[in-house]
Amino acid sequence: MRKYDVVVIGAGPGGMTAALYAARANLNVAMLDRGIYGGQMNNTDDIENYPGFTTIKGPELGEKMYQGTVKAGVNFVYGDVQNVTVDDQQMKHIQTDSDELVASAVIIATGSNNRKLGVPGEEKFSGKGVSYCAVCDGSFFKGKNVTVVGGGDSAISEGLYLANVTDGVNVIHRRDQLRAQKVLQNRAFDNDKIDFTWNTSVTEILGDENHVTGVKIHNNQVGDDTTLDTDGVFVYVGNFPNSQIFNNLNITDQAGWIITNDQMETTIPGIYAIGDVRQKQLRQITTAVGDGGIAGQNAFEYFEAIKHRQTVKD
Amino acid sequence: MVKNLTDKDFVKETSTGVTLTDFWATWCPPCRMQGPIIEQLDKEIGDKVKITKMDVDANQKTPMTFGIMSIPTLIIKKDGQVVDKLVGLHSKDQLKTVLAQYTN
Numbered sequence A: 001m002r003k004y005d006v007v008v009i010g011a012g013p014g015g016m017t018a019a020l021y022a023a024r025a026n027l028n029v030a031m032l033d034r035g036i037y038g039g040q041m042n043n044t045d046d047i048e049n050y051p052g053f054t055t056i057k058g059p060e061l062g063e064k065m066y067q068g069t070v071k072a073g074v075n076f077v078y079g080d081v082q083n084v085t086v087d088d089q090q091m092k093h094i095q096t097d098s099d100e101l102v103a104s105a106v107i108i109a110t111g112s113n114n115r116k117l118g119v120p121g122e123e124k125f126s127g128k129g130v131s132y133c134a135v136c137d138g139s140f141f142k143g144k145n146v147t148v149v150g151g152g153d154s155a156i157s158e159g160l161y162l163a164n165v166t167d168g169v170n171v172i173h174r175r176d177q178l179r180a181q182k183v184l185q186n187r188a189f190d191n192d193k194i195d196f197t198w199n200t201s202v203t204e205i206l207g208d209e210n211h212v213t214g215v216k217i218h219n220n221q222v223g224d225d226t227t228l229d230t231d232g233v234f235v236y237v238g239n240f241p242n243s244q245i246f247n248n249l250n251i252t253d254q255a256g257w258i259i260t261n262d263q264m265e266t267t268i269p270g271i272y273a274i275g276d277v278r279q280k281q282l283r284q285i286t287t288a289v290g291d292g293g294i295a296g297q298n299a300f301e302y303f304e305a306i307k308h309r310q311t312v313k314d
Numbered sequence B: 001m002v003k004n005l006t007d008k009d010f011v012k013e014t015s016t017g018v019t020l021t022d023f024w025a026t027w028c029p030p031c032r033m034q035g036p037i038i039e040q041l042d043k044e045i046g047d048k049v050k051i052t053k054m055d056v057d058a059n060q061k062t063p064m065t066f067g068i069m070s071i072p073t074l075i076i077k078k079d080g081q082v083v084d085k086l087v088g089l090h091s092k093d094q095l096k097t098v099l100a101q102y103t104n
Ligand SMILES: Cc1cc2nc3c(=O)[nH]c(=O)nc-3n(C[C@H](O)[C@H](O)[C@H](O)COP(=O)(O)OP(=O)(O)OC[C@H]3O[C@@H](n4cnc5c(N)ncnc54)[C@H](O)[C@@H]3O)c2cc1C
Pocket: A009, A010, A011, A012, A013, A014, A015, A032, A033, A034, A035, A036, A037, A038, A039, A040, A041, A043, A044, A045, A046, A047, A048, A049, A050, A079, A080, A081, A082, A109, A110, A111, A112, A153, A154, A157, A158, A242, A245, A274, A275, A276, A277, A283, A284, A285, A286, A288
């Protein structure tokens, strides 16, 4: 059992910023992650909306943020968090797959994960043409045609990435317009390797023994069903919060996003939530970083307050 | 250190006992997360399972025979026969559970 002043769960941009602020306030900070630091930035190619860089690769920005936390004295700890409990001394116990950590304050920064389509064939052809990561699997589709499902920022930016490595990209979207930022939209409309299929949902993923050969689609306007040939399907249909492990704490809304006030405080004193896992409007690196600064500073103030209370008691 | 296999030595290196091979590439972020997990697993599991990896950029033949189109993919063999194929990032505990089926 290791003891810290603050434990940050998740080392994405939110968690790294929170850890940086807490460590610079002289607290003993552990930053836990079940993988490498960087979070979702690791699955991103070019980032063009993080101030200070006209453009930067996701993993590179992660590396730079991590260097900052190391310099500030943050301890990076490997671990898959299983649950968090609060004892009657208000200490938080963080159970990982291999260890237990104890801390006065906990900052939850576990982010979100990609949602699945939930159609027949998706599971069967996962890894055989169905993918959730263009940067990882795009190069297996050189000289081939692929389909992107979705119309948000991720769908369009990854569609643009795929247009560079494959022969052609068809974006299937269930509405008649995109949700993605205008800059990305215009770039996609101008790219002659990208086509759009509007008002359409994918209802099944088709294939032979070994890989995807097409998709069955349904036009929501006309109501007809057709099939399209394709060699790969990249799914970008939204996210769900990584908050199931905190169910016992009762701090989420119906959909699982963690509810906080604008100080990043949950209903439990000393437990904060930041970044994508939090109930909010705009899920981006800049907003995760902003949340992180606030939570890191507030964790410091919380720590000082309980320390003071203890000294008065003693 | 987990040994890097090539198209040339893959069959030989995975022909006896229980083996696990992690197919990866430098440009694949989840592979960068899988890497340290595999290293840790190798240390903990000892001689029970032979843990290896293969860079799909430098070796195309083996990944193609297994129809790999997504990485990381982990191929588990027992006495030279493929017994399991896991696609995507897997935690150390998940891997231990899967491997236990073949070592016991
Ligand atoms: C394809 C794609 C492209 C994007 N492009 C952009 C862009 O151009 N600009 C932009 O601003 N934003 C972009 N985003 C969004 C941005 O990546 C996220 O908003 C941001 O990463 C959220 O940061 P976070 O710290 O909240 O969580 P995350 O980055 O998701 O990090 C969460 C971390 O928590 C860890 N974790 C989760 N559960 C556990 C557990 N139980 N135990 C231990 N560790 C755990 C995870 O391993 C992960 O490292 C993009 C997202 C995607 C998917």
